[in-house]
């Protein structure tokens with residue numbers, strides 16, 4: 001493992017490189033559980049934003065298998081999503097469905113996570129359009145924000161303790177794709193149309209919502225990510241490398257395997 005620190009605004013940036021995808025998922029799970037435990041020792045509730053993608057879901061599966069799961073007070077953990085594919089409830093391609101299977105169902109059944117603390121983005125089962133899903137989610141987020149989180153710019157969300165993001169080979173994070181109109185979305189959430197990656201309809205947090213997080217953790221594995229990882233770490237333009245715009249208030253962690261780290265390792 002190698003580490004290097006740089007200082008982009010607004011928080012510190014840390015790059016951590018692991019030997020392979022499996023170790024990356026295991027280490028990210030351990031890091032996440034430790035972070036939740038640390039945060040719980042000083043404040044409550046804890047807000048974590050989940051991601052889809054193979055590394056994101058493998059991380060949740062690794063959390064589920066950890067002996068540290070009972071150490072967390074899950075009753076005061078709230079789980080959110082950075083984006084969702086606009087698909088019916090229970091669809092296997094929904095990030096929510098995959099996260100529930102990998103981790104959340106077990107936490108609710110056996111470890112005291114209240115179902116009410118699981119906050120999926122609405123899909124066509126309950127709303128007509130992705131805009132409606134986005135608006136509903138912004139309202140839900142606002143409802144869980146504290147007084148100190150009130151933002152005059154209209155991005156009022158809970159202070160996310162950790163916001164996890166996968167990154168696509170094109171550099172997309174959440175459902176914010178290069179060259180796509182969603183990049184310029186204002187407010188907390190946006191409905192996404194014509195996504196270059198199926199399905200075309202999605203709901204996503206905006207950059208402003210992502211950037212409000214205390215910590216943003218970007219997880220990426222595989223040689224096909226190396227070019228965009230390098231571009232993001234070189235602070236490339238957000239319109240071409242959306243991941244470059246995903247920074248946390250206190251810290252931004254780039255959690256990579258050797259292949260994704262490429263020349264940076």
Ligand SMILES: O=C(O)[C@H](O)[C@@H](O)[C@H](O)[C@H](O)COP(=O)(O)O
Nearest residue numbers: 052053054055056166167168174
């Ligand atoms: O909404 C989606 O289509 C995916 O969730 C996507 O955003 C994913 O997180 C990244 O592409 C990274 O995926 P991998 O970890 O599988 O490479």
